[in-house]
Amino acid sequence: MHSNILKKALKKTGEVVLLTIVIPLIFLGLVELTVRALNVDTEVVKNDSIKISTPIWAANDFNFFAAEGVYRDILDNSLPASAAEWMNYFEEARYVRYRMKPCISVRAVNTVNRIELAKGMTVLLASNSDGYRTAEIPTKKGEGVFRVAVLGDSTAFGWGVEPQERYSQILEDKLNALGTGFRYEVMNFGIPGYTSCHGREVFERYALKYSPDMVIFTFGANDGKLISRNAKKMLQNHGIVEDVKYFLWNFQTYKLLRKWLLSQADPFGKKSGNSGLAEKKVPYSTIQEYRNNLEYMIDHCQANGIRPALLGLCCPIDYLAKMTALGKAKGIPAFDGMRFLIKSIPDICAGKLYPDLALFYRQLYGADVLDTRRLLYVTNDTCHPNRLGHQLIADLLFQRLFEPYK
16 A cells, blocks of 8 residues: 555656656757757847847846946937947956957947047957957966056056057056066956956956956946946845856857846836836945955955055046045055046147157147147047057056166
8 A cells, every 4th residue: 555655656746847847848948959040149139228239248237337328329319320339349257247258359439439430440359268358368477477467447448549559558568678587468357337346356257367466456437337226236146046147148048038038128227208217226336335345456465465556547536535545545556547647738738748649639630629628638538548648647657666666
């Protein structure tokens, strides 16, 4: 009798397993094979709010802030749709949320400068195997090598300028011309839209593996940008849910479902045209969180013999003040890059600093434009450094960080 009861129980269990696990898995497997066979696009989404095809990485609530301004300008017809093409060269990435697609080399328009955009000017976007706009560097540091890691946002990335025109590359060239016996390698981990939250992950998971001797942190411009409360909770979750999510990335069925869900979302934060129903938004990093992130990275550097430095570019005044105060408290260099660029403009106009580059911009924009918007001598858009601006920032870092050690 007991044997019959056991057999019935096992049969019942088998039926349950078959109905709840085996059959659904077979069904999902068939769906997965079908999606793959049909080569269904699972990487781009389009909906009523964003009428332009959007890569999945930028459609996510916690990444959309990096692209929102461009989309608003396109929808307002103040920018052409081509201004969003650069987003196709980036992808989702674990921990850091997004980065460049690894090992690409493409040319993209400078979306932050309307004159250069109208003239069809482009810049090279090339990435290494980590997905950053920097050279391929061996993990193991050779003898006599001094490594500098630059972590930051679009100002460090060098938005609107060629790779060799960025302050990180200019700094490397200037250092290697010193003849000190060291070979200098300046690694650039800047990505447009990155905050100190991104920076903390990049620092731990990318920069440190290359054993840097110095790290320059350039954050603050994006930390105060707003995201939804739910998105921020997701950002702070690095537990089992996050592990499962990235495991599911391997399946096209999951990507297709996610694409459908994102197509129903409204990243501009409105529902049925009633902004009063919009979810409350909060800063990506509060000022205190910004300070904590910087302090964490600085403390790690100082505890491990790495020289840290802080650089503010396009940084809101309250975040800049926090950065400057932290630098003073930690006894490390902290530079107000924008103030330095602005103070350089009179000498540029007088022909005392880089007259060839100044002439280039007078011819590009016209003297009338530069007379009324003098910041265009050193920036693309009154924020992002241009060729001349990057040259000046490289000079600043070289003089203040390295000349005392020559």
